[in-house]
Amino acid sequence: MPFEQLLKEIETRRRKALAMGGPQKLARRKAPGILNARERIERLFDEGTFIESGMFAVSARPEDREATPADGKVTGFGRINGREVAVISNDFTVKGASSAAINIKKLKHMKAVARKHGIPVVFLGESTGARMPDVMGASSIGSKDDPVEYQRMRESPWAAAVLGHCYGSSAWYGSMADFCVMRKGAVMAVSSPRLVSMAVGREVDPEELGGWRVHSEVSGIVDQVVDTDEEALDAIKRFLSYLPGHHMEPPPAHPVPAGSEDAIKDVLKLLPESNTRAYDARKIIRAIVDRDSMFEMKSRFGRAVVTALARLDGRSIGVIANNPLHKGGAIGADECQKVQNFFVLCDSFNVPIVFLVDQPGFLVGMEGEQKGVTGKVMNWLNAMTLVTVPKISVVLRKSYGLAVSNMGAGGNADEVACWVTAEVSFMKPEFGARIVYGASPDEPEKFAEAAAKMSRGTTAYDMAAVYTAQNVIDPRETRGYLKRMLEVHTMRLTDGVGRHLMRSWPTSY
Secondary structure (H helix, E strand, O other), rough: HHHHHHHHHHHHHHHHHHOOOOHHHOOOHHHOOOOOHHHHHHHHOOOEEEEOOOOOOOOOOOOHHHHHHHEEEEEEEEEOOOEEEEEEOOOOOOOOHOOOOHHHHHHHHHHHHHHHOOEEEEEEEEEEEOOOOOOOOOOOHHOOOOOOOOOOOOOOOEEEEEEEEEEEEHHHHHHOOEEEEEOOOOEEOOOHHHHHHHHOOOOOOOOHHOOOOHHHHOOOOOOOEEOOOHHHHHHHHHHHHHHOOOOOOOOOOOOOOOOOOOOHHHHHHHHOOOOOOOOOOOHHHHHHHHOOOOOOOOOOOOOOEEEEEEEEOEEEEEEEEOOOOOOOOOOHHHHHHHHHHHHHHHHHHOOEEEEEEEEEOOOHHHHHOOOOOOHHHHHHHHHHHHHOOOOOEEEEEEEEEHOOOOOOOOOOOOEEEEEEOEEEEEEOOHHHHHHHHHOOOOOOHHHHHHHHHHHHOOOOHHHHHHOOOOOEEEEHHHHOOOOHHHHHOOOOHHHHOOOOOOOOOOOOO
């Protein structure tokens, strides 16, 4: 065949692949402002850096080859802020981006290259699930021979976006990712509402089944919720900026924004003098970390604890802070699961952890027990023994009960410091007065005397006296203190790389 004809053929085939499911289907998406699979990739990557892998792949079924450009999943490599990243972008205009033999091979290739060469993977989810009738029968779904297909050893970060109806593989990889962002209006579930409705014998609402409120507030799988595709892609780019490209290097350093030293000077204005008054811990975090660097994870789930990536002096840190604004900061089952998930992320990718402590203990009551809070508290403590990145704990106000250990004391952090406002004990002194001395607020003098007795030995200086806390600091010194302690505890012997003992810990729970 002449060269000219060969070159003409490749251009024809390229145009067909780039046309995806055709102009009508693309137009229907464009009208409500939803990006298509290739527009999402264009938004994600640095301009001109995307190179496609599998453009000419089509269905394995001869009768479907003409109707399956790229077989419904656009895959390849590009750069985000100069760093190499692999991508799988589901093309819903081609058979609903349903999973089939060839596009699964493409997905597996992206994962394999990323694992072998240490580059992050981004999954842009929108799919109907498995392709029918391709996967029917024992010769298909029953003949799978890949026991490690869904294994995660966290060699490189994974990020996922739920950008439409996500069933099957889009749900699996959204749930397995280190970061999952969901657009409002999208749905993520094992199976479609239609199939679920048939199974349960009643009509099932998609939002009720797997909408953004379900996964951001109840299941806890989704880390952030956004309004548009563009916001979701920007969130992924920002998330990856805090992490290394792979587990064998430290996170990248960034310039320190101007004004980052200013907010901590007024931190006492953010903390009520009464330790029974609520405040928003996120304001304290923002005062400590580099300006505009706080990136919160799972803000709608387990809200009595804040988990956030941030930067301190240009270096990535993970922050775990009790938040008295919700349930007084009492730690429940959801908070335990949220923190465990964050431990896995930070330890897997060499991100030091800072605890900011102000908690009244664990949430008591029937709901917590029914959710297995005791087991989850133990899982938290067990997970802490496996975390090998530096851990620095600062007690801001109160810290009571076994949760004192969960938040870093008791040898669970490399350094513990107390603000001058700190109080540490087994329980709130007023409760102790009732239980130990049988005192009642109805007898003010007796109650005050009993509470005073229960308050003995609970100050920051009492912690420092027995060297359970290594320092007592002025709250306004917190930023400088943390910067120096993280410098002291830098993992020099391993070039900033931890041991990754949690690399196989389940991502979802």
